[in-house]
Amino acid sequence: MNTLNHVIPGLQTPPWKRVLDIGFILLALPLILPLALFTCAIIRLVSKGPILFKQERVGLRGEKFLCLKFRTMFINTNPSSHEGHLQHLIESNTPMTKMDTGGDKRIIPFGVILRATGLDELPQLINVLQGDMSLVGPRPCLPYEFKYYRPDQYERFSVVPGLTGLWQVSGKNKTTFKEMIRLDIDYSRRRSLGLDLKIIFKTIPTLLGQVMDTQNKKAGPKALPMEEESILPARVANH
Numbered sequence: 001m002n003t004l005n006h007v008i009p010g011l012q013t014p015p016w017k018r019v020l021d022i023g024f025i026l027l028a029l030p031l032i033l034p035l036a037l038f039t040c041a042i043i044r045l046v047s048k049g050p051i052l053f054k055q056e057r058v059g060l061r062g063e064k065f066l067c068l069k070f071r072t073m074f075i076n077t078n079p080s081s082h083e084g085h086l087q088h089l090i091e092s093n094t095p096m097t098k099m100d101t102g103g104d105k106r107i108i109p110f111g112v113i114l115r116a117t118g119l120d121e122l123p124q125l126i127n128v129l130q131g132d133m134s135l136v137g138p139r140p141c142l143p144y145e146f147k148y149y150r151p152d153q154y155e156r157f158s159v160v161p162g163l164t165g166l167w168q169v170s171g172k173n174k175t176t177f178k179e180m181i182r183l184d185i186d187y188s189r190r191r192s193l194g195l196d197l198k199i200i201f202k203t204i205p206t207l208l209g210q211v212m213d214t215q216n217k218k219a220g221p222k223a224l225p226m227e228e229e230s231i232l233p234a235r236v237a238n239h
Contacts, residue, residue, distance in 0.1 A: 046110060138165055167184055
């Protein structure tokens with residue numbers, strides 16, 4: 001996959017964005033470190049294998065980077081059907097429901113709750129410090145997902161990808177692929193300090209809503225098992 005330098009030069013990252021990213025991480029460090037250690041302990045206790053999961057993602061101007069996450073799947077799982085599920089979501093333009101909604105035996109104990117709370121994404125703060133990501137921006141997509149994008153959708157890659165974003169706090173799995181693209185492009189055009197702060201503060205109630213949805217689904221009728229996971233940044237195959 002070639003980068004998009006010849007199509008979209010990429011917007012210059014404003015100084016306030018790096019200040020916000022680094023400043024927020026430093027201020028939140030006393031809370032982040034205990035949560036990260038707690039997550040590491042859970043993963044180590046319930047499954048064998050590495051604690052961290054590294055996966056190639058597509059970021060600014062279509063450039064690839066290694067995205068870090070806490071592993072929430074058993075090792076040596078088969079991710080082959082994920083692309084088929086992704087293609088179906090894009091072509092059918094249906095809500096991007098998570099494939100682990102119906103239960104996935106590949107997910108480690110407590111893995112679902114780690115995903116719902118966003119704790120599995122804490123290592124991506126390292127990506128933020130490295131400059132590959134920001135606290136706020138479009139989610140970094142998978143390389144094989146990128147090939148389904150049309151040229152008129154490349155604008156979403158004109159800004160640095162983020163941990164959270166306008167799409168994530170605007171419905172997320174209840175939205176379609178096209179709606180996600182529209183929200184990401186809208187963010188790239190309206191990007192501002194005020195908008196970033198608004199999205200950051202809306203992320204907490206959004207995560208709480210995800211946890212409640214997860215608990216409600218557990219208490220409700222058992223859904224049919226699905227083969228693979230959704231295309232969310234923290235919900236990718238083999239981790």
